[in-house]
Amino acid sequence: MAERFGGKFSPEPHSPGTTPTLAAAGPEPRHPLAARPIWLVVAAAPFLVSAFSEPPAGLAMDLAAFAAFAAAAFVTREGLRAEAAFNARRVARRPAFPRKALGAVLVGAGLWLGSFAPGAGLFGPIILAALGIALHLVAFGLDPMRDKGMEGIDAFQQDRVARVVGEGEKLLAGMRDAILRARDKKLEARVERFSGAARTLFRAVEDDPRDLTAARKYMGVYLMGARDATARFADLYGTTRDAKARADYEALLADLETNFAAQTRELIENGRENLDIEIEVLRDRLAREGVPSPSTVETK
Structure with a gap:
């Protein structure tokens, strides 16, 4: 049985029953006209x-x-x-x-x-x-001329997120490059699947830059550890074809994918909770000013 990979760069596993159901983001988007130039x-x-x-x-x-x-x-x-x-x-x-x-x-x-x-x-x-x-x-066609969805978003925070996401993409690229040395298409596909889970987290943080603090260790420290582990594994497996090392590495990717997806889900749920709080605060203010809410009007 494969042992779970551990170390200072490995996040703690989540409890059973929390297997993520979020759809992972696919590979980097490709423009339909990309072949024309x-x-x-x-x-x-x-x-x-x-x-x-x-x-x-x-x-x-x-x-x-x-x-x-x-x-x-x-x-x-x-x-x-x-x-x-x-x-x-x-x-x-x-x-x-x-x-x-x-x-x-x-x-x-x-x-x-x-x-x-x-x-x-x-x-x-x-x-x-x-x-x-x-x-x-x-x-x-023309280049995009206007920002999209930036209303109410702190531009400084968005810039910070863009820098962190850029570093995260470089780490993912390093993982994909390192696993090529293992000369195994299934492992390459497995790394790409994990990259999709990581990009889903990236997109969630881009949608709400306030989540950067909570997700930063995933987008930096954990990805750096995953890249380094991938490089060491690829060098070992490329020469020895060690089945136990492969099983340990696949267990590491599974743990990472589970934790990334769980963190993404937690960020989304926290965003919903924050929205509910803001709605309740607004309703309370309206009630104090004598403005009835739609639910109150319907009840009457």
């Missing part, structure tokens, strides 16, 4: 092919045009990732930098560089650049 590079390939048959000035212009398209593909892809993360959250700030808009400008610059010829005038290249910008915006 590569076509910007494909579309710019003729510039790369024709560049080496041009004189030096034409060579530089064509290479610059291709580089602009490649940069546009990169920043557009990053913009789509940021938009997918924005859409996946109920509370989110708009991206700090409009990456998709920058991608559109780079496409326009690439078309201008690729079509410009000395003595041929500027009108044609400018028209092509404007058309490229417009087509990019039609294909990929």
